[in-house]
Amino acid sequence: MRDLAARQRVRARLVRGNMKDLSVFKDASFDVVWHCHSLVFIDDAVRVLKEVGRVLAPGGTYLLSTMHPTTLRLYGSFKDGGWRPKISYFVDRPVPYLSEWDMTWTLGKKKLVAPTIEFGHRFETIVNGMVAGGMLVDGIWEFSPGPPEPHPEPGSDAHLDTLFPAFIEVRGRKLAAGALPLHTPRAARSAAAAKGTSRPRGR
Numbered sequence: 001m002r003d004l005a006a007r008q009r010v011r012a013r014l015v016r017g018n019m020k021d022l023s024v025f026k027d028a029s030f031d032v033v034w035h036c037h038s039l040v041f042i043d044d045a046v047r048v049l050k051e052v053g054r055v056l057a058p059g060g061t062y063l064l065s066t067m068h069p070t071t072l073r074l075y076g077s078f079k080d081g082g083w084r085p086k087i088s089y090f091v092d093r094p095v096p097y098l099s100e101w102d103m104t105w106t107l108g109k110k111k112l113v114a115p116t117i118e119f120g121h122r123f124e125t126i127v128n129g130m131v132a133g134g135m136l137v138d139g140i141w142e143f144s145p146g147p148p149e150p151h152p153e154p155g156s157d158a159h160l161d162t163l164f165p166a167f168i169e170v171r172g173r174k175l176a177a178g179a180l181p182l183h184t185p186r187a188a189r190s191a192a193a194a195k196g197t198s199r200p201r202g203r
Contacts, residue, residue: 020047028057037167039066043094045121046129053133056174062135064170068142069120071164076102078155095120126170135172142168 005012017024019042033052042048052062073085076098086096094117097103103115127137142165152158 020044020051022051022055025055027054028060029055031057031060033060033062035062035064035066037065037067039064039121039126040072040118041116043117043119045119045125046132049126049129049135050133053130053135053174056133056135058174058176060174062130062172062174064126064130064172065167066126067118067120068165068168069122071160071166072118072120074160074164075157078160083155083160089120089122092119092122092125094118123168126168130170130172133172135174137170137172139171140168141170 001012001014015024019038033056035052039045039048056062070085070089072095073087073089074083077084077086086098087093097115100113103113105112105114123140127140130137144161144164144166148162149158152162
């Protein structure tokens with residue numbers, strides 16, 4: 001981050017904190033929030049997403065990337081020719097480790113055993129959390145790191161990533177105060193219009 005800021009000749013302020021409590025920042029402080037691959041380490045995703053919505057300025061953009069909730073439950077579970085989820089999709093507790101291999105992170109030529117706690121937050125948790133934070137979700141993508149290996153070992157992570165997406169990316173826009181999403185039911189829009197609440201301008 002510091003190297004990038006230096007190359008671009010811009011000033012960057014680095015703040016260490018807890019994403020569940022962004023009280024160090026005032027309301028509507030940011031036009032863009034980029035949230036890259038850390039929500040998986042947090043138990044209360046909705047609390048985080050509400051905080052994002054609070055610090056995001058009206059009309060601002062939020063871009064989140066995190067582990068795919070289905071694929072995260074399948075890594076390392078290959079046995080007898082197939083994968084079996086470590087926990088149910090509908091269970092919100094941390095995804096358990098099955099072996100030391102599950103806890104091993106590869107950093108270049110080094111390997112580090114670090115049993116981090118990871119949560120596979122479901123799509124409905126993420127989308128509804130963003131809505132609770134005053135955002136309109138206008139894009140969802142599912143993808144695996146590429147290019148894929150041409151002949152991955154059966155049962156490996158690389159093999160699984162050719163069958164299921166490894167990551168999800170979700171984009172949201174912060175609505176202006178009192179604005180209603182364009183897909184709000186007609187009756188609700190009419191009632192809001194009667195009270196003087198305007199719809200968001202087209203983008």
